[in-house]
Amino acid sequence: MALLPLKELYLACLYCTKCDLHKTKTHMVFGEGNLRAKVMFVGEGPGKDEDLQGRPFVGRAGQLLNKMLEDVGLKREEVYIANVVKCRPPNNRVPLQSEVDACLPYLRNQVAIIAPKIIVCLGATAAKAIIDKNFKITAMRGQWFERKGVKIIATYHPAAILRDPEKLEPAMEDFKKIKEELDKLS
Numbered sequence: 001m002a003l004l005p006l007k008e009l010y011l012a013c014l015y016c017t018k019c020d021l022h023k024t025k026t027h028m029v030f031g032e033g034n035l036r037a038k039v040m041f042v043g044e045g046p047g048k049d050e051d052l053q054g055r056p057f058v059g060r061a062g063q064l065l066n067k068m069l070e071d072v073g074l075k076r077e078e079v080y081i082a083n084v085v086k087c088r089p090p091n092n093r094v095p096l097q098s099e100v101d102a103c104l105p106y107l108r109n110q111v112a113i114i115a116p117k118i119i120v121c122l123g124a125t126a127a128k129a130i131i132d133k134n135f136k137i138t139a140m141r142g143q144w145f146e147r148k149g150v151k152i153i154a155t156y157h158p159a160a161i162l163r164d165p166e167k168l169e170p171a172m173e174d175f176k177k178i179k180e181e182l183d184k185l186s
């Protein structure tokens with residue numbers, strides 16, 4: 001797919017029928033944030049609240065993400081947030097590989113536009129799509145990877161932390177690392 005400017009990319013996603021998720025979604029969730037963000041967070045896909053509002057990370061997991069950002073001195077307005085798939089998988093199931101493959105070019109296009117210095121994969125689906133298809137989130141989270149000069153790290157998805165609060169502490173260690181890396185950039 002040739003790279004599109006932001007507005008055209010948004011419209012391509014809005015009217016996209018490349019996978020069956022468009023049939024059951026309420027709203028496509030493009031992503032939002034600072035278009036000049038140094039750090040981009042990538043989750044799995046929209047959940048119920050996100051699907052209803054058309055915005056990423058606005059439900060309980062989103063509130064936790066906001067709090068985690070604040071706790072390391074980052075504001076949500078400073079970062080950009082998107083997902084691997086832009087339409088909600090029914091019942092919040094994990095997106096199928098075919099759905100990830102269909103949607104990933106849009107995310108790549110978004111990354112090319114935002115040009116972040118750091119990408120944070122929130123959860124295994126994002127880490128498998130962006131870092132390595134065999135990524136193991138528990139064993140490999142918190143490690144830095146690098147692609148074309150962009151630093152990439154994965155940590156637990158806030159929804160996984162809500163299900164298992166013991167994941168909060170290691171995730172906060174990862175968030176501190178991300179902030180330290182960001183501070184080095186500025």
Ligand code: SF4
Pocket residue numbers: 013016017018019020021022028085086087099102103
């Ligand atoms: S999830 Fe992505 S590929 Fe599938 S219909 Fe929505 S925008 Fe298109």
